[in-house]
Amino acid sequence: MGAAHVHTAWTRAALPLCLLGIFDTEEKSYGYALLSRLTDVGIDGVKAATLYPALTRLEEEGAVEIEWGAGEGGPGRKYYRITDAGRVRLRRDRAAWAAFASTVASLTRADEQDAAPSPAPTGEGEDQA
């Protein structure tokens, strides 16, 4: 599996959690700003074709609510705001994600330790022991 594909999958899986995290720190936000925010923090694999469906799903699940703002000579802007249910879900998913990441980290660290070559024993050390 290529690294790019792996990271795309991770990003998609974590995208709703990331979005809720951003909403929790901002009063409200909109699609283009969210995309910029994600890119700024290093999550640059998200495309508009993925972001808006994810936002739509969060809205249908009641985690965010929408509000239309006036457009400036163009179409109106759709703002998203986190709901109480969204905050509950954020806390729950954040804890689950942390536990999952911790488990993965512990496993991969163990693998690294197993794979790392052990230092060659020296006669001096043995003598000291």
Next chain:
Amino acid sequence: MTKHHDQSLHQTQTSNPAPEQPSDSASDSAPDHAPTADRERTRKPTRWGRGKPKPVREYKPKLTWERKEDEVWAASLEVRLVLDHDAPAGLADQVLIEVHEIVREEGRPALELFGASEAYAQVVADERITEEHRARVDAHGMTPGERLSAAFVSFGVAGFFFCALEWLRGGLWVGISWPAVTLTVMIVLAVALSSLAVVARAAGLVRGALWFAAATVATVCAGIGATAAVPDGQLFTVPAPVLMLACLAGIAAAVRFPDATIDRWFAKNPTDSDDDAWFARLDGLLRGRHAMSAAQADGHVREARHHLASAPGEAGAVDVFGDVEVYALRLAEGPSRTRRFARRQFYGSCVLTVSLTILLIDNLTDPGSSPFWLAVNTGALGAALWSLVTEWRRSTAPDTPTHTHH
């Protein structure tokens, strides 16, 4: 060595990854299966639905299962793939060939090797039915061509049985009169036009669907008027089997007519450079194919337009959002999808119930009406009322979590 058949599907998939369709959720329902390493050669990383479905084999193989329980399991898997997941032509056959081979090699029941058929159908759907395929079919898993063919076949079958009943009831020779000819032409035209209206709507051509619906109403009105105006009296008689053969010929024509040709008639994807056409198509797909309200669809279109206006550069809608049918599918796959389609079916059932009620009143007030048709009418009205209640409940139930491929 992998311990699950679905995990091995993941592994084979990686040789030709599709970055837009990770399937991490699929492995959650992993059936327990312990394949041997040499079985990897049986795994086909084929993804179905890119362009025209391509059956791997030109014939449907006759698989012989040693255990009855495996045969039942295989039948259940096939039904689940076709009905629950709208699997493209040939995929279920291909999967069954693979399952049959593994079951034969292992000598263990399919249930033990692959888990429940429902869960394994989900795994197969996740791994091997592309988003592009799902984006191009309607809520019933059909392309416009398949749906139109199905409508004409159903109509032909109904006509066949109607002629058979006339034969049983009135004898071999059926009298043909001007009112009968007019009525028959009207019914055939109305059915064709209403089917085209439904297909056009499912294809996202909302305006075209409205035109076909208006033409249906006009045809019915004109037909009723013409039937009353034409002279009575028998023109000639014809044997009922001839009429039944005519219905069979209609069914054969509907089956043999290439679905791909009809699909092309209803395909109206915008060119890369025409953003307005892309947004108009998105609006039509969300309303027609995915049963969104005009307000919901307009909200998505406005948001997409705003995004495109905010983005720097000259990128067009197709560059930013991709294929319009796939994007529409992604927007529509949320948990409210079931509710939306139930509401649409409810409205359809309302029209049917009103029509059947009018027909029943007409039958009851007509002293010469047939008890058989009165019973059929009453039964159909009862079924329509039951559908109304069921669909209303489904349309007002809490959102159903839906599986998504992205």
